[in-house]
Amino acid sequence: MKHNWIILLLLLVVNTAAAQLVITNGAGFTLTGDAVLTLQDMDLVNNGTFNQTTGTVRFSGTANSNISGTQFTKIHILQIAKTGAVQVQLQRTLNIGSQINFTSGSINLNNNNIELDATAFLNGETETARITGTTGGYVQIITNLNAPAAANPGNLGAVITSAQNLGSTIIRRGHTVQSNIVSGRPSINRYFDITPTTNTGLNATLRFNYFDAELNGRTENALGLWRSNDNVNWTGVGFSSRDAIANFVEQTGINSFSRWTLTDNDFPTGVFDVFADGVTGIRMWPNPTVQDLVVSVRVKKTVDANVMLVDMSGRIISTMAARLLNGENQLQIKADRIPAGAYTLIIVAEDGSKMQGKFIKQ
Incomplete structure (x- = not known):
């Protein structure tokens, strides 16, 4: 608590009228040890040096806050503790060294990106406290996947299993709708770009997790996986299992990765029918x-x-x-x-x- 009060006094000196912590050009701000910088109903504007390798930046209060500025901004631990449905909105790319903890409130990408260090992760995302961004932007992690077994890098929600060495793998999660996938139907408000170094003969399993708040009007018990190599033309991949309670759709036997999303089908069990003698298939x-x-x-x-x-x-x-x-x-x-x-x-x-x-x- 001592750290919080000391930092709050500094904030008030910096810019009380605009409710901002402004790091000016040529200036720097450093957190040490387990210090907590609490920004209550305040913005973070970095035009100088804000590159934290320890400590926590906590956004709280009942009003929306922004993260902006002209310079590289890195936060070690970011805590979102807003009241109700208010947001922290990005106005520039943000780097995270350790984790993002969600207590309440969301992060709106606002057509900007969050880049996670290789061991960083999202913690505590829920239906009402999570990363959103229907206007664009993504959250990304780059990590090595060698024979991954139910690996969920960054806790982004793309769970990958394969006996192969995928090598350095980029995983991006975005929330813009993918259009006209099947019969003019759009996707849910989530997609994954998965780009491994080795991307052939993977025989992989992908479990695609989502939130109900991202369904975008789609019928949940009819969701199937779709993939695209150019983000324009889509191929239905179906599913091997899905669970509307646990909020996932899974497919096995995937030999390469690309962009993936979910949309619903005309029939919950698919369009394939039985023969007159009752045989299915x-x-x-x-x-x-x-x-x-x-x-x-x-x-x-x-x-x-x-x-x-x-x-x-x-x-x-x-x-x-x-x-x-x-x-x-x-x-x-x-x-x-x-x-x-x-x-x-x-x-x-x-x-x-x-x-x-x-x-x-x-």
């Missing part, structure tokens, strides 16, 4: 096959789909686009040029749902 014949493979699949409505041929190592051998009409469809797959062995045929509809089956090439 796809039918393939002849199996084993020597040359061509005939595939039969039923859908509940007309959709676009991607058809992927995957070998036993998880490598995608070929892809093709298909238009599936409402009802039963037959596709012909050329298999005469692939090596003998076991393969999986995966059909992913535009709503993110998928069906798959195995066959043998002789």
Whole structure:
């Protein structure tokens, strides 16, 4: 408490009229030990040196506060302890050395970025106390992922598992809506850019966490994963599991990463339908096959789909686009040029749902 009162006196001397702590050009501000700088209903304006390697900066009070200035700003521990729904709003990029602790209130990126050190993390995010930023900006961490097992770098919410060494990996979390993913439908207010050094043959699992407050009107029990390599064109990846109570959607067998988001499907269980005899899935014949493979699949409505041929190592051998009409469809797959062995045929509809089956090439 002694630290808080001493610092508060300094703040009042610096700029009482504007309710700001201003670090002027050529000046510096340093926290030592476990000192706590409490900014109650005040802004932080750094035009000098504010590069903390220890201590805590605590934003409190009932009014919005800003972090701004012309110079690099680094906070060791940032604590958000605002009352109610008020925010700390960024007006410049912010670096965090250790952690961001959320007690109450949110951080609005406001088209700016938060860069976390390799071991820094978010702590205590909730539905009402979290990072937001629907106008742009992201929170980012760069860390090494060597055979990660349910790794959640920075506690950003992208949980990654893979037996491979992904190397130095950039993970960015943003909150702008991704548009026109499926049938003109937008995404939720969250996306992840995941960029590993090694980005092929990963056979990874991604668990995508989110908050209910980010749903953006989407139907939660119908959410599926979508990916894009150019942030414009999107491919449905579906899901292997999802939980509307725990707020996650997960998919396995991911061989490379890019931009990922969530949106809902027309049907909570996907567009794929059962055959007249009650069989769900796809039918393939002849199996084993020597040359061509005939595939039969039923859908509940007309959709676009991607058809992927995957070998036993998880490598995608070929892809093709298909238009599936409402009802039963037959596709012909050329298999005469692939090596003998076991393969999986995966059909992913535009709503993110998928069906798959195995066959043998002789």
